[in-house]
Amino acid sequence: MLQYLQIFHEWVCEILYDGIVKMGDTMFGYVKVYQPELKMGEFEQYRGAYCALCRTLGKRYGITAQMTLSYDMTFLALLHMALADSCTGFAHGRCPYNPFKKRMCCKPSAALDFAADAAMLLVYHKTVDTIADDRFVKRLTARLLLPIMRRNRRRAALRLPQLDETLAAAMDAQRDLEQRAVSSIDQAAEPTARMLAALCACADETQQPALERLGYCLGRWVYLMDATEDLAEDLRNQSYNPLLIAHGGDVSAARDAVTFSLNASMAECRAAYDALNIRRFDGILRNVMEWGMPHMQKQVLSGEKRTRAKHRSGGFQDEQSV
């Protein structure tokens, strides 16, 4: 009996995890800090931003939205907070899902609101994408969630109409590219890069060019990382992957060649970051770029498939510790 319960529990977890939690990895979960190199104080601040984003999501969009909380969007929130004129500061609080632990939490700010709204737009598009081309179980969950996601997107689009348009255009461009089976890596990465550029953009005129560059190169890196990770799977399923087309289906050649493109994108991210006027959280953001991204890249390139179990230990357990 217990055994069956356990199996059932695993199954439910899987559906919940694959269907909802992973939906929040809008940048595929590639953009996060590398904990061993983070200072204690910075770690505390990072957790604070993570908590605050969760709260903002909950307050604005409810519990389903909260489940899509991700490190990717935490990075985005931190980036915007780092550029803001004033710091809203931290407060002590308790997490409703973990009430025995007290923790620091960022006070509400425009950057957090922006990240939460942007997350809802992205999650909606990801849900639609999943329905279009994923496995059965995932597709089913996505279909069930679609009405909620659609509602969330509608609300978010009211606040960020321009971003909504840009994202929708990018998604269309992506689909179009896939249909035409474009072989140019630069061209294939363009929609994702544009998307991230729009997400990073801010109102400050002087920071704008560097920020856009940072977003663009980050998006490029994210796209290429995803393409690299999916190489073997895409070869098996005969699905579109620019790296496979460019290298005639040779996975290891594609992996060798993409390393250079990934490196160049990462280097450009850093160069753009250095040109920014960062007012706070410099250590955390630098950690993401100088440790988190290279570490993740090494993992993906070595072909270490981040399996579901691994995802979970990297996601769920981490999230509890965060």
Added chain:
Amino acid sequence: MNNPYEVLGIQPTATDEEVKAAYRELAKKYHPDNYGNNPLSELAEEKMQEINEAYDTIIRMRRQGGSAGGSSSRYSDIRNLIRTGRTIDAESLLDGIPAPSRDAEWYFLKGSVLYKKGWLDDAYSHFSTATRMDPTNVEYRQAFNQLDMQRRTGGYRTAPGSNMNGCSTCDMCQGLICADCCCECMGGDLVPCC
């Protein structure tokens, strides 16, 4: 003199505004007022001079139309467009040049436009074509090397002096040979076999 672009910490493809901004930033950092009686003031002064020279050189090069290597006037309009950040116009002008008459400079400029757009792979292949067509040109070589470095290392910034960590076997041999030479100059001998 060092490469003026390296002194200012910018890329050869930087716009005039970026050059100015980089110069201003560095000038602020090394301004004599920041040092006063500080024992490092001389060092800062030296640095300041270097920055001034680098800035002047870049501006002079750009005024002459085209940087190092005395380029033809054929592309000066396009260079101007790139410099002022109007990459889309520059690209459409470049694309209008028929394929048979595309030379090394064309590939370099097209590479610069692609680089600005963030199309790093295509930029790399254009830069490499440009250097292959004209291996003597410093400007093309620099652009190529910079991107090549990024592609190989991912832009790990090595801290100054990090390549001299500790004392390797190589350093020791070098030291011994130097010492031997010195001794020999003075009529003695440290390492009898050489």
